[in-house]
Structure formats: structure tokens, C-alpha cells
Amino acid sequence: MSTSASGRPQRVDARHNRGRILDVAEEVFGKGGRSASTEEVARLAEVGIATVFRHFPTKAALVEAVLVRRFDRLREHAEGLLGSADAGAAFFDFFSHLVADAATKIAIGEALHDLTGDTDGDAATASLGLRRAFGALLRRAQEAGAVRDDAELPEVYALLVATSRAASQPHVDAEVRARMLAIVFDGLAPR
Amino acid sequence: MSTSASGRPQRVDARHNRGRILDVAEEVFGKGGRSASTEEVARLAEVGIATVFRHFPTKAALVEAVLVRRFDRLREHAEGLLGSADAGAAFFDFFSHLVADAATKIAIGEALHDLTGDTDGDAATASLGLRRAFGALLRRAQEAGAVRDDAELPEVYALLVATSRAASQPHVDAEVRARMLAIVFDGLAPR
Structure with a gap:
């Protein structure tokens, strides 16, 4: 298994990113931000937009x-x-x-x-x-x-x-x- | 006071039309027709669209x-x-x-x-x-x-x-x- 820049296995990073994206999305949409964009979630989660789309295509x-x-x-x-x-x-x-x-x-x-x-x-x-x-x-x-x-x-x-x-x-x-x-x-x- | 084609005074007709438009609109929007148009209400109420707009500008x-x-x-x-x-x-x-x-x-x-x-x-x-x-x-x-x-x-x-x-x-x-x-x-x- 290859490792990422942080030294963690990529699969662990992916799981970590998924959870982080979900946490941020829960916060944003839970506050009534119906119109919030996926880009905004990516920015707040400090991950690239491509990472968000890899986990959640829409x-x-x-x-x-x-x-x-x-x-x-x-x-x-x-x-x-x-x-x-x-x-x-x-x-x-x-x-x-x-x-x-x-x-x-x-x-x-x-x-x-x-x-x-x-x-x-x-x-x-x-x-x-x-x-x-x-x-x-x-x-x-x-x-x-x-x-x-x-x-x-x-x-x-x-x-x-x-x-x-x-x-x-x-x-x-x-x-x-x-x-x-x-x-x-x-x-x-x-x- | 002038009279309309039906022989009723125009003011009575206007009141009648207003009530009729409201009845139809209540039916249409009450059924969950959020996207229904004012034109549709006019058609179902059998009045001209101008009549609807005279009573309800929007x-x-x-x-x-x-x-x-x-x-x-x-x-x-x-x-x-x-x-x-x-x-x-x-x-x-x-x-x-x-x-x-x-x-x-x-x-x-x-x-x-x-x-x-x-x-x-x-x-x-x-x-x-x-x-x-x-x-x-x-x-x-x-x-x-x-x-x-x-x-x-x-x-x-x-x-x-x-x-x-x-x-x-x-x-x-x-x-x-x-x-x-x-x-x-x-x-x-x-x-």
C-alpha cells in the first residue's frame, strides 16, 4: 500500500477525508444552508473538490x-x-x-x-x-x-x-x- | 352605475369575480399545486387574465x-x-x-x-x-x-x-x- 504525504496509508486518509467531509456537510446543511454548494463543503473541510466528488458524485x-x-x-x-x-x-x-x-x-x-x-x-x-x-x-x-x-x-x-x-x-x-x-x-x- | 353584459352592476360582477378567482385558487394551491400559474387559475375560473391581475397584481x-x-x-x-x-x-x-x-x-x-x-x-x-x-x-x-x-x-x-x-x-x-x-x-x- 502506498502512503500519502502525511505518512498514513492512503486508505486511512480516504476514510478520514470521507468522515471529515460528512462532518462539515452535516454542519452546513443542518444549519439550513440548503443552497450551500459542494465547493463550499470542500473548502470548509480543507480538501480538494475532486476528493469530495470521488466520495460523493453529486x-x-x-x-x-x-x-x-x-x-x-x-x-x-x-x-x-x-x-x-x-x-x-x-x-x-x-x-x-x-x-x-x-x-x-x-x-x-x-x-x-x-x-x-x-x-x-x-x-x-x-x-x-x-x-x-x-x-x-x-x-x-x-x-x-x-x-x-x-x-x-x-x-x-x-x-x-x-x-x-x-x-x-x-x-x-x-x-x-x-x-x-x-x-x-x-x-x-x-x- | 353602468351594467355589464349579464345585466348585473359592474361592481357586483367584480365582487363575484374576485370570489370566484379565490375559490379556484384555493382549490388549485390547496391541492399542492405550488407551481400552478395565475393563467391556469384564470382559465379554471373562466375569467380573463386581465381580470385576475386587476384584483391580484401578483x-x-x-x-x-x-x-x-x-x-x-x-x-x-x-x-x-x-x-x-x-x-x-x-x-x-x-x-x-x-x-x-x-x-x-x-x-x-x-x-x-x-x-x-x-x-x-x-x-x-x-x-x-x-x-x-x-x-x-x-x-x-x-x-x-x-x-x-x-x-x-x-x-x-x-x-x-x-x-x-x-x-x-x-x-x-x-x-x-x-x-x-x-x-x-x-x-x-x-x-
């Missing part, structure tokens, strides 16, 4: 990769909570975490939607994985008696998405978000 | 007028319910009505956002009027003991907007919408 591919990584991390977070002793706390904490984190994810999703109209790419698959992991957390919380039995995943997931979107609105600050979630969580409590 | 002015009329109607509906004997039913029925109605309103709002980036035009003022009327319904329901005392307008309105947006998603059908609202309404019930 801007859509780049934005999708950012979104997939984000969904995958959230799914892993949810799966990690499946083993926790307090299934109710695991469910409600994860719900709150996701809603607090939503503003960024929604901005990236909108950037992707602008580019592709999305719906069935890798990001949709990753989003489905997250939904499944969330469903498993819900079932465990119901089995533990922390969430009402008659709540099903479609409406609970709809509420998760709904409150996430609401939380990304500029006039919904952390306090309003917490009080909004308190109402939803009371509604999810066993009758 | 497409943005037309879309905004549609949205203002919609917000005003919802506000009038809410104000009409302020006199009803069952303040709890009035609040929850209006909440459900608005969420069921949301898909159309959101599509129109997005069409306006595309054109103007909105935020402080007539539509925003009309939207504020609706929020105030909804706040009055909430207070009455709280005074009647049908809604918990500690819920404040910012979070309840955030939930109204959130569930409205969720209800406009294609995978959220009427049944899921009803179950989603049942959870929120239980959360809003007095402790």
Missing part, C-alpha cells in the same frame, strides 16, 4: 449520506437503550432527545428533498430502521407499564415527527418544547 | 389573499364557538376540525412561502387573529374544567400546528389522525 449523494449517518446513529442510540433497566425512562428520554435534535435533521431532510424529492433512497431506508428501533422501545415501555397499552406505533411515531417539526420552529424555545412534550407524555401515560 | 398577492380568507374563516368559526354552552367540546371540536382541515392550508402556506418567504404580510396578521381566537377557546375550556389549568397557549398552539402538519402527511390517515389526537387530548385533560 450534491444529492452527499446530503443523503449525511442523513443516512444521522438516522443510523439515532437508530443505534435507540437500540442501545433497549437493554436499559427502566424501559419507561428509555422511551421518554429517547423521544425527548429526538425532538431536541430535530431542527438540524429536518433542515438536512429538506435539503435532500430539494435535490431529489427523496422518498425511497438510502435515507428512507435508514429512516425506516430508526422507526423500527423506536417501535421496539415503545413496546418495551408498554410491557413495563410506563406507556398506555392502546397506543400504536403509527400515531406515536406521527406525534414524534409532529413534535420534532414543532420544536424546529423559531418561536418554540426549549421551555415551550418541554411543556409541549409534558402534555404528550401525560397523554401517553397508562389510563 | 401571484403572491393571490395566494396571500387565499390564505387570509382561510385564516379569517377559521377565526370566525372559533369566535362563533365562544358562545357555545359546552366550552370543552367547543375547544376539542375546533382543534380536531383544524387538524383535519390542515393539509390544504399547509399546501397554500407553502405556495406563499415559495413566493415571498412570508412572515409578516397580511397572512401572518390573519394567522395571529386565528391564534388569538384559539387562545380564547382554550381559556374558556380551562375555566370550564375541561382542559388542565397549567397548559399555556404557546405549547397548546405548538401542538395544534404540529398535529396539523402530521395530519397532512400521506401515511397519516383519518384513523391514525384520530388516535394521535386522542393521545394529545388525554394529555390536555385536567390532572
Whole structure:
């Protein structure tokens, strides 16, 4: 294997560059920079534009990769909570975490939607994985008696998405978000 | 006053045309036809394009007028319910009505956002009027003991907007919408 100027194997450099590009792209598109260019991402990541295009042939591919990584991390977070002793706390904490984190994810999703109209790419698959992991957390919380039995995943997931979107609105600050979630969580409590 | 070919006074015709154009525009933009043109609205309303431009100099002015009329109607509906004997039913029925109605309103709002980036035009003022009327319904329901005392307008309105947006998603059908609202309404019930 040849080595680069830094003395690291090229393959390690490539992996490092890919991660660095994704970090920068997540930051740029997460801040609502829908119109940001791939050139700008390359500049901020301090790599050449050719390097970006080698990893991500189009801007859509780049934005999708950012979104997939984000969904995958959230799914892993949810799966990690499946083993926790307090299934109710695991469910409600994860719900709150996701809603607090939503503003960024929604901005990236909108950037992707602008580019592709999305719906069935890798990001949709990753989003489905997250939904499944969330469903498993819900079932465990119901089995533990922390969430009402008659709540099903479609409406609970709809509420998760709904409150996430609401939380990304500029006039919904952390306090309003917490009080909004308190109402939803009371509604999810066993009758 | 001169009369038109139909024998009606021209001012009555003008009012009639304005309403007709708004009806058609509401239908077209409410179905998510963000890219629909003013020409298309004129054709469907069976009026000349000059007539449309006389009433609405720009497409943005037309879309905004549609949205203002919609917000005003919802506000009038809410104000009409302020006199009803069952303040709890009035609040929850209006909440459900608005969420069921949301898909159309959101599509129109997005069409306006595309054109103007909105935020402080007539539509925003009309939207504020609706929020105030909804706040009055909430207070009455709280005074009647049908809604918990500690819920404040910012979070309840955030939930109204959130569930409205969720209800406009294609995978959220009427049944899921009803179950989603049942959870929120239980959360809003007095402790």
C-alpha cells in the first residue's frame, strides 16, 4: 500500500477525508444552508473538490449520506437503550432527545428533498430502521407499564415527527418544547 | 352605475369575480399545486387574465389573499364557538376540525412561502387573529374544567400546528389522525 504525504496509508486518509467531509456537510446543511454548494463543503473541510466528488458524485449523494449517518446513529442510540433497566425512562428520554435534535435533521431532510424529492433512497431506508428501533422501545415501555397499552406505533411515531417539526420552529424555545412534550407524555401515560 | 353584459352592476360582477378567482385558487394551491400559474387559475375560473391581475397584481398577492380568507374563516368559526354552552367540546371540536382541515392550508402556506418567504404580510396578521381566537377557546375550556389549568397557549398552539402538519402527511390517515389526537387530548385533560 502506498502512503500519502502525511505518512498514513492512503486508505486511512480516504476514510478520514470521507468522515471529515460528512462532518462539515452535516454542519452546513443542518444549519439550513440548503443552497450551500459542494465547493463550499470542500473548502470548509480543507480538501480538494475532486476528493469530495470521488466520495460523493453529486450534491444529492452527499446530503443523503449525511442523513443516512444521522438516522443510523439515532437508530443505534435507540437500540442501545433497549437493554436499559427502566424501559419507561428509555422511551421518554429517547423521544425527548429526538425532538431536541430535530431542527438540524429536518433542515438536512429538506435539503435532500430539494435535490431529489427523496422518498425511497438510502435515507428512507435508514429512516425506516430508526422507526423500527423506536417501535421496539415503545413496546418495551408498554410491557413495563410506563406507556398506555392502546397506543400504536403509527400515531406515536406521527406525534414524534409532529413534535420534532414543532420544536424546529423559531418561536418554540426549549421551555415551550418541554411543556409541549409534558402534555404528550401525560397523554401517553397508562389510563 | 353602468351594467355589464349579464345585466348585473359592474361592481357586483367584480365582487363575484374576485370570489370566484379565490375559490379556484384555493382549490388549485390547496391541492399542492405550488407551481400552478395565475393563467391556469384564470382559465379554471373562466375569467380573463386581465381580470385576475386587476384584483391580484401578483401571484403572491393571490395566494396571500387565499390564505387570509382561510385564516379569517377559521377565526370566525372559533369566535362563533365562544358562545357555545359546552366550552370543552367547543375547544376539542375546533382543534380536531383544524387538524383535519390542515393539509390544504399547509399546501397554500407553502405556495406563499415559495413566493415571498412570508412572515409578516397580511397572512401572518390573519394567522395571529386565528391564534388569538384559539387562545380564547382554550381559556374558556380551562375555566370550564375541561382542559388542565397549567397548559399555556404557546405549547397548546405548538401542538395544534404540529398535529396539523402530521395530519397532512400521506401515511397519516383519518384513523391514525384520530388516535394521535386522542393521545394529545388525554394529555390536555385536567390532572
